[in-house]
Amino acid sequence: MEPIFTPEQLAEIKAYYLPHYIRGAVNPFVTLALLALLLWGLNRPFYQGAQALASGLGRRWAFLRTAPVSRILIRAMDRLWGEPGWGTALLFALFIDLFSKVLYTPSDVYFDYILEHRHGMSAHTPLTYATDTLKSWSISAVAAVTMVLGLYGLARRLRNWWLVLGVPVALLMLVSSALDPYRSRVYFDQSPLEAGPLRIRISGLMARADIAFADVLVEKTSVSTKRVQAYFAGQGPTRTIVLNDTLLKEFTEDEILAAVAHEAGHVNEPQWAGRIAAACALIALLFAIDRLLRRAAARGWFGATQFADIRTLPLLSVLFFFIMLTAKPISGAFSREREWEADRYALRLTGDPATFRRMLVKAARVNKMDPEPPRWVILKGMSHPPVGERVAAISAP
Template identity: 70%
Template sequence: MEPLFTPEQLAEIHAFHRPIYIRAAVAPFANLALLLLILGVLVQPLHRLSVAIAAGLERRLGFLRTTPVSRAFFHAMDRLWGEPGWGAAVLFALSTHLFVSLLFLPVDVWFSYTLEHRHGMSTQTPATFAYDMLKGQLMAAFAISALVIGMFGLARKLRNWWLVLGVPVALLLLISGALDPYRSRLFYKQKPLPDGPLRTRIVELMDKADIAFADVLVEETSVASRRLQAYFAGQGPTRTIVLNDIILKELSEDEVLAAVAHEAGHVHESKWPARAASSLALVALLFALDRLLRLSAARGWFGATRFADIRNLPLISLLFFLLMLTARPVSGAFSREREYEADRYALRLTGDVASFRRMLVKAARVNKMDPAPPRWLVLKGMSHPPIGERIASLPPS
């Protein structure tokens, strides 16, 4: 059998991944140290700065509270928060996020832009890279602001806020997958796959798999990356098969069908138990946060003067970080097993082991996948099995 990589390709892959592995080893300690720094030193200065900026904005822009258009917005925000001060709370949360983002910005740029370009994986210009980073930061700022107003505002008004907030959000999680087709469109253009043999064969394959879908789309990711990709987005009436333009360029029709068949295996996974467990875990987490916020208010941690004080937000971030750190190895193990099962499903659906093997080999070469990453990295929570192990697990063709 032909080797997965030549010695030269393998050396290139190791050079590409070595900094990534170092970062993966260091990142948990760096993130923990930064959270402890914010909690131990920066909470009070950042809070005082946010209060001062909010007061200055109030003096200069207070007239907006009485203008016909903006008056309704400020009235709604005041009611959501329950008292004056929501502006300072949002500014505190955003300033904390900005501090962390700026601190890690050089590292993020080096890994996401410099390293990717050095090894031929990115096609972005500095301008498009900066624009995508800006869009990501704006989305994060919106999510953080919604979290502050929604969670802290509700906690100030209702004793059982965690239940009032947790139940609808948990239900929203159950149906959130229906929105998946629209998220990536914020970054990439999509267009329907043209009529032709490939589209016909995909439709026939999905009929055989008994999977209904709305469309097959081509996602133009080549403007940013040279990686090939295929995935299913959405649920029910919004389910969409998405192929990026790279996969259509690099793979034959049989190999594209093998990739689609693998993704079809994920559609047939039993997702509801995991979603139900996630929803229950969310409610339990919000209850734990309620206990934590009450303890902080009683003891005056980080200068907190009342329940649901915004100065506890970094403490919540620390709790979430520790939970994710401990949960990721378990979730990664389940995810890797689901990938193996999707491989087996694809082989049952197509009966074409040779094309499936070629698809994995080409994907590994184009995406510069390490065939044998360090075992600690796999156990730390890799979502996919190492590509070398996936290929080795295939039956003979």
């Protein structure tokens, strides 16, 4: 049986992943150091800077409080916050978000641009990389502002804010996957797969699997990455099969069908139990945040003078950090088991283990997958089983 990689290819893959493994080992300690710096070193100057800037902007743009449209928004914000201090809160959150982004920029540029280009995995130009980075930063800033208004704003107005916020968001989480087909369009153009043999064969495969879908789209990811990818997005009437343009270029029709069959296995997973558990976990998390904010206010942590003081925002990041540190190995283990089951489903659906093996081998080569990552990397939360194990399982008698 042909090995997945030649010795030369394997050596390059090890060289490519070594910096990633080093970063994975040290990143938790770097994150803790950053959080400590924000809490005990930069919290006060950032808050004071936000106060000064908010005051200056308030004086310069005082006319907005009487303008026809803006005055309605400003009054609504004052009512939500309970006082005019919401400008300071928003700026404080943006300061923290921007500081973190800038601090990680050298690392991000190295791993996402320099290292990717060095090993032939990126098609980004400096301009497209900068554009995607700005999109990501903008989305992050909007998320920070939304969290401040939704979480801290409601917490200051309602005693049981965590239920008022948690229940609607939890219900939204249950159906949010219906919006998945539209999210990736922020970064990549998509177009329907042209009529022809491949579309006909995919439709036939989905008919055998009894999976309804709205369309098959081609995602033009080759503008930024050389990797191949296929996935299902959405649910019910929005369910869409997405193939990236590199996959169509590099793989045969049989291999594309094998990849689609694997992704179809995820459609048949029992998903509602996980979604309900995630929704309940969100409500539990918001309750824990409520308890933490009340304790911070009672003890005056980090200068907090009242409940839901914005100066406790970095403290929530500490809470999220430890939750993710604990949850990621567990979710990774469940994810790997789902990937194994999707492989088994694809083999049953296609009845063609030879083609499925070729698909995995080609994907491993194009995407430069490490066939034998360190065990600690797997246990730390890898979402997929090592490709070497997957290929060996297919090849086993």
